[in-house]
Amino acid sequence: MIFSSVEYVGFLLAILVLLALVRSLKAQKVILLLGSYYFYARWDWRFLALLAGLSLSTYGCTKMIREGRDRKAWLIVSVAIALGTLGYFKYADFFIGTFIEVTGLHMGLLEVVLPVGISFIVFEVISYAVDVYRGEAEFEDSFLDFAVLVAFFPHLIAGPILRPNHFLPQLSRRVRITVPNLSAGAQLFVWGLMKKILVADRLSQFVETVFNHPGAFSPATTWLGVFAYALQIYGDFSGYTDMAIGSARMMGFDLPQNFNLPYLAKNVTDFWRRWHISLSTWLRNYLYIPLGGNRRGVFRTYENLAIVMLLGGLWHGANWNFCLWGGIHGLGLIVHRIFSNGKTEDSVGSFWITCGRGLTFLFVVVAWVPFRSLDWHGTLMIWEKMFGFLPGEQVRWVSVSLLYAVPCLIVADLGSRMWFNDKRLRLTRFTHQLAFCLAAIGILVLAPPQSSPFIYFRF
Amino acid sequence: MRVRYCALVFLKGLAAFLVAASFWEVIDRNFVFATTISGYRPNFGHFPASGRAVNSEEGYSSTWYDAEGFREGRPIPAPANRILILGDSYTNAMQVATADNYCSVLQRMFGASGKDVWVINGGVSGSSPARYVNDAPWYLSNLHPQQVVVQLDQLHFVMDLPVQHGDFFLRPTRNGFVIRSEEERHQVQDQLKHFGLGRFILDQSLVRTAMLRLGFRDEQLTFASEKQLSVQGVDYAPYVDWVVHNLKKAFGNPLIVYIPTIDYFNLEKPPHNVESELAAECAHEGLSFINMRQSFLQSFACNKAPCHGFVNTAPGVGHINAIGHALVAKEIYKALVRRGTVR
Numbered sequence: 181m182i183f184s185s186v187e188y189v190g191f192l193l194a195i196l197v198l199l200a201l202v203r204s205l206k207a208q209k210v211i212l213l214l215g216s217y218y219f220y221a222r223w224d225w226r227f228l229a230l231l232a233g234l235s236l237s238t239y240g241c242t243k244m245i246r247e248g249r250d251r252k253a254w255l256i257v258s259v260a261i262a263l264g265t266l267g268y269f270k271y272a273d274f275f276i277g278t279f280i281e282v283t284g285l286h287m288g289l290l291e292v293v294l295p296v297g298i299s300f301i302v303f304e305v306i307s308y309a310v311d312v313y314r315g316e317a318e319f320e321d322s323f324l325d326f327a328v329l330v331a332f333f334p335h336l337i338a339g340p341i342l343r344p345n346h347f348l349p350q351l352s353r354r355v356r357i358t359v360p361n362l363s364a365g366a367q368l369f370v371w372g373l374m375k376k377i378l379v380a381d382r383l384s385q386f387v388e389t390v391f392n393h394p395g396a397f398s399p400a401t402t403w404l405g406v407f408a409y410a411l412q413i414y415g416d417f418s419g420y421t422d423m424a425i426g427s428a429r430m431m432g433f434d435l436p437q438n439f440n441l442p443y444l445a446k447n448v449t450d451f452w453r454r455w456h457i458s459l460s461t462w463l464r465n466y467l468y469i470p471l472g473g474n475r476r477g478v479f480r481t482y483e484n485l486a487i488v489m490l491l492g493g494l495w496h497g498a499n500w501n502f503c504l505w506g507g508i509h510g511l512g513l514i515v516h517r518i519f520s521n522g523k524t525e526d527s528v529g530s531f532w533i534t535c536g537r538g539l540t541f542l543f544v545v546v547a548w549v550p551f552r553s554l555d556w557h558g559t560l561m562i563w564e565k566m567f568g569f570l571p572g573e574q575v576r577w578v579s580v581s582l583l584y585a586v587p588c589l590i591v592a593d594l595g596s597r598m599w600f601n602d603k604r605l606r607l608t609r610f611t612h613q614l615a616f617c618l619a620a621i622g623i624l625v626l627a628p629p630q631s632s633p634f635i636y637f638r639f
Numbered sequence: 640m641r642v643r644y645c646a647l648v649f650l651k652g653l654a655a656f657l658v659a660a661s662f663w664e665v666i667d668r669n670f671v672f673a674t675t676i677s678g679y680r681p682n683f684g685h686f687p688a689s690g691r692a693v694n695s696e697e698g699y700s701s702t703w704y705d706a707e708g709f710r711e712g713r714p715i716p717a718p719a720n721r722i723l724i725l726g727d728s729y730t731n732a733m734q735v736a737t738a739d740n741y742c743s744v745l746q747r748m749f750g751a752s753g754k755d756v757w758v759i760n761g762g763v764s765g766s767s768p769a770r771y772v773n774d775a776p777w778y779l780s781n782l783h784p785q786q787v788v789v790q791l792d793q794l795h796f797v798m799d800l801p802v803q804h805g806d807f808f809l810r811p812t813r814n815g816f817v818i819r820s821e822e823e824r825h826q827v828q829d830q831l832k833h834f835g836l837g838r839f840i841l842d843q844s845l846v847r848t849a850m851l852r853l854g855f856r857d858e859q860l861t862f863a864s865e866k867q868l869s870v871q872g873v874d875y876a877p878y879v880d881w882v883v884h885n886l887k888k889a890f891g892n893p894l895i896v897y898i899p900t901i902d903y904f905n906l907e908k909p910p911h912n913v914e915s916e917l918a919a920e921c922a923h924e925g926l927s928f929i930n931m932r933q934s935f936l937q938s939f940a941c942n943k944a945p946c947h948g949f950v951n952t953a954p955g956v957g958h959i960n961a962i963g964h965a966l967v968a969k970e971i972y973k974a975l976v977r978r979g980t981v982r
Contacts, residue, residue, distance in 0.1 A: 389953040393904040397954075398943075575903070575943050577954045584951075610651045617652075617659035625663045625671055629696050 181222040182634060183369075183423040184376050191219065192427055199431060200357040208355045209324050212431075216331040220297075223337075227295040230265065235330045237261045238305040239323050242312045246319035258309040266302040269294055274498030297337040299495055303462055304330050308344045310466055317344040325351045332433075334424040338417070338634060340438040340458035347433070355432050363607040364599070365430030370620050371595040372422025376634075377627045378588040379415030383408045384632040386579040391552050394561035398574040402565040404582065409552050410545045411585055414443065415592075416635045417456070422596050437600050441593065443544070446536045447520070448512035451544060463492050481517070486510040501550040501559060508547045584626075595619075671695050683774050684807060686763055697957050698734030698949040707781075710760050711737045719757040722975070723782055725771045726790030727799075729898050729958060730762025734949060739961040744968035759784065767799035768882040769818045770807035775889035786980045787890040788971060791882070792898045796875045796913045800882070809878065816881050875913050883920040894974055895921055896967065899932045903945045903955040906936070929974055934966045 181188050195215045202208050221228050241258030245251045273289045280287050308329070311317035320326045329347055390397055390405025397405065418439040425435045438457050445451035452460045468488045474481040486507070493506020528536075546566070553559040564570035598604070605612040667673065673693040686708030693701045705712030710731060724730055724742050732740040742760035749756035759782060763770075771789055778784070800809045809816040886893050897917055902908045914930060921928035935946040945955040946963030959967070 385953045385956070389956065396904050575945065575954055577944070577948075578950055579953075580950045607652070608648050610655055613652045613655035614658055617656045618662065621656075621659050621663045625667050 181219060183420060183427070184373055184631060191215075192430070196357055196362075196430060199355045203354075205352075205354045206324070209328055209351060212328050212333075212355075213324060213331060216328070216333040216336060219333040220331065220336060223296045224293075230269075230295055230298075231301060231331060232327075234262060234265060234301060234305050235323075235327045238309055238330075239326050242309050242319055245309070245313050251313060255309055255313045259306055262302045262305050262309075266298060268292065269298055271494075271498045278500075300335070300337065300339050300341060301330060303341050303459075303495075307341065307462060307466060311344050317348070320344070320348055332428070334427040334433075335435060338420055338424075339456075340421055340424065340436055341462050342435065342458070343461075346436065350433055357430075358432065361432050362430050364604055365426040365428070367426070367605055367607075367616065368422050368429060368596060368599050369426030370616065370623070371592045371599065372419040372424075372426060373623055374588060374592040374595075374619065375415040375419030375422065377419075377623055377631065379585045379592070380412045380419060380635075381631045382581050382585050382588075382628045383412040383415070385628070385630075386581050387412050387552070391554070391558065391562070394553065394558040395565065395570060396575050397565065398576045399565055399568055401575065401577045401579075402562055404577075404579055406545055406549060406562065406566065408579065408582055408585075410443070410548050411582070411589060413548065413552075413635055414439075415585070415589055418596075419592070420634050440600075441597065443541050444537055445540050445544075446533055447540055448509065448516045448543065449520075451540055452509070452513070459492070459495075463488050467491065482514045485513045485517070489513065496551070501553060501556065504550040504556075504559070505547055508550070512543055512547070588626075669693065669701075683777055684763075684766075684770055692733065694733040695951070697952050698960065699951070700733050700736050702733070702737050708763065710740070710762070711743075719755050720786070720980075721757050721759060721782060721784040722786045722788060723759045723761050723778060723784035724788045724790065724971075725766070725778070726762040726896075727766040727792070727795070728762070728764040729792055730760060730790045731764050732762065732958070732964065733764070734958045735961050735964055739964050741964040741967040741971070744965055745971055748968060748972045762790070765799075767807050768795055768886065769800060769809050772882075772885045772889045773807055773818050779890075786975060786978075787893040788896060788975075789886055789890070789893045790896045790898060791917065793900050793911050793913055795882070796878050797911070800878045809881065811877075816877070876916050879913060879916045879920050883917070883924050883926065887924050887926055892926065894927045894929070894971065894978075896929045896971060897931060898959060898963075898967065899930065899935070901932065901935055901939075901945075901947065901955070903939055903947070927974055927978065929970050931963075931967055931970065934970055935963060938962060938966055 181191060195211065198211050198215075199208055202211060217228055217231070220231055238258050238261075241254045241261070244254040245258075269292050272292055276287060276289055279285070308317065308326070312319050320329075325348060328351060329342065329344060332342075332347070335342060387405055387409045390402060391409070394402075421438040425437070428435045436458060440454040440457065442451055442455035445454050468484055471484045471487060472480055473484060487510075489506040489510030490503055491506070493502040493504070493509070496502045496505075546563070549562050549566075550556075550559040553562060561570060565574075605616055607613055607616060668691075670693060672695060673691060674687075687704040687710075688708060689704055689706045691701070691703045702710055704710055722745070724745075730740075730742065732742075737743055740760065742758045742762075746756070746758040749758070761778065768789070768791060778787075807818055810819045883895070886895070895917070897914065899910060899914060910932060914932065918928055918930060931946075939945055942962070944962055946959050946966060948954040948956045949958075949960055
């Protein structure tokens with residue numbers, strides 16, 4: 181059940197109706213929990229036990245932390261269970277495969293099925309356990325509330341990763357289905373749908389062809405394919421997030437912004453303040469700062485940045501290509517830190533800021549290659565093609581999909597940016613209703629014939 | 640007071656919806672996707688009835704069909720040599736502009752060499768060889784072609800003939816095959832004629848586009864039942880034999896043109912065995928056979944541009960593009976001139 185399907189719209193409407201009909205807060209939370217579990221079961225019911233088990237174990241461990249006995253030990257147990265689960269389901273076969281390649285031993289893979297959204301679920305429970313340990317979040321007595329935090333369906337599969345002290349207080353007041361919330365949520369949902377369907381889905385066919393045949397295309401076509409992927413992944417993931425935030429808003433919940441025009445970042449550090457904000461915040465709070473952050477000298481800071489980005493890359497998928505992607509970004513962060521040491525943004529002229537934006541965009545686009553490529557070989561071939569190191573016969577092809585996609589992305593991004601700045605359509609006015617209807621019906625008319633699954637669902 | 644306010648907001652919303660839907664209806668029908676209401680002749684099958692059609696999903700074209708269902712149909716000059724080209728969506732070619740369609744290119748080639756020839760594009764999307772055979776009497780008695788060209792492709796043999804979901808398919812019997820058509824579908828279409836508005840909405844309007852986008856299949860919108868057989872393990876040779884034998888019986892000495900599916904990025908992949916079986920059977924029956932594979936591959940080797948695929952889809956995927964159409968026209972022209980059937 182993906183957000184851009186008729187099935188999801190029906191499911192969301194059913195949940196909204198049930199929440200509106202039920203008066204008791206507890207019953208509303210039960211509806212949210214059961215609805216979320218049903219949503220997850222639609223992917224694979226077998227992993228419901230995993231979701232419930234992780235919620236239960238974290239709840240139990242944090243309860244012990246709250247009671248003050250062996251707090252650190254219980255934190256370690258809680259994090260170990262979460263990371264162990266992630267390690268088994270996501271990385272076991274990866275490490276076994278690497279071991280086989282290195283040693284040449286004959287061993288079988290476990291062939292474990294990857295539960296959808298496992299990385300997000302694990303990060304959610306870890307952040308809760310650590311926050312309770314640090315005293316940054318209060319232990320939630322109600323298991324029901326905690327289970328809803330973990331399983332809340334708009335963010336369950338691909339985030340945004342919620343801070344417990346941001347979301348849990350929202351569960352203490354009764355859900356009210358109001359016209360302003362429905363109107364605001366529906367608007368963001370439509371902007372997200374536009375990004376997903378008119379940008380990501382439109383570009384997917386061209387991107388897939390270029391990346392599946394890395395040596396076949398001319399440098400210009402390869403560059404176009406890589407640019408198209410940069411737009412596709414942004415449209416796909418930020419579109420998903422907008423739909424998640426919009427769905428939550430319809431129920432009266434506030435989820436944090438996850439993207440803020442990342443391709444307009446002035447430098448790599450700025451990019452990570454704008455791209456997948458909830459993940460970069462998580463990595464900073466629960467990995468970079470515990471490693472020492474920038475408090476232990478220059479070289480230790482660089483080391484920490486590299487470690488965080490390598491692990492952040494590996495978090496995306498059990499593949500060395502993701503590590504390479506993380507490593508490139510880590511290197512970018514280090515280089516930026518070296519050159520910007522002591523300089524403030526005010527001390528740099530607008531010309532250099534514009535150059536910085538262009539260079540950062542180019543850097544990010546080139547770095548997407550290992551993220552999307554199927555393997556090392558493909559990554560190298562595409563880079564060689566892009567920079568003219570791979571001569572030979574090649575297919576020249578101009579994709580006009582980019583011509584459709586770029587204006588759609590600008591309109592949708594403008595719409596969602598205005599939404600986050602509280603400049604929303606007032607759906608009681610005719611002109612605003614007309615704009616909303618034009619956007620919603622336009623998506624159906626201009627949609628490509630085939631849709632593709634959300635990219636981040638794999639993670 | 641509150642009820643009045645809510646009613647007013649609702650009415651405004653309804654008006655906004657209708658205005659937006661009308662706006663997109665106009666855009667959709669003129670620039671995005673528009674089909675004609677399909678016509679149906681008893682014992683003939685469906686054909687695109689007169690009207691304008693727009694396709695922007697794969698390539699782009701905006702065209703119209705005459706009352707007989709022929710693309711960009713014009714009065715056919717009586718004394719001209721007539722070449723009837725039968726085929727499916729490769730020939731109907733909604734992916735390319737009319738001028739780039741191989742029938743039009745062929746017409747221009749004959750015109751440039753001073754030959755008095757009229758090329759009739761008889762392509763109907765979704766057609767199968769069973770349909771060409773079934774409709775042969777109508778074509779021959781109404782159009783009187785001097786030469787018939789039949790376009791075939793791989794899907795005819797792996798999908799259209801063995802799978803019972805088209806207008807015409809083959810059903811195996813003890814003595815070979817019989818042509819069957821999906822009667823139920825025809826009946827539903829006939830019944831729909833009595834519900835003009837409903838038929839318009841489902842066949843033509845924005846609602847159709849929206850429903851297709853939402854994942855409904857074309858067949859579901861016309862309420863047709865779909866009886867699919869498994870095509871796994873099908874021996875294609877009997878189908879090939881039947882097609883070649885019956886095309887010869889129906890049209891005398893048709894020219895067979897085969898448009899292959901090519902994986903341009905994996906050229907070592909062997910062609911489907913339908914190709915070699917078709918070539919052998921045509922030789923056996925004494926029919927001229929053109930396989931476009933070599934031409935397409937040579938063109939690809941020289942220009943590095945696949946003959947399949949469009950700028951709004953992906954290279955090498957789907958139907959043939961303008962390059963492919965030009966090559967098909969060239970090969971048919973050469974074959975017909977060599978034959979001497981065209982003066």
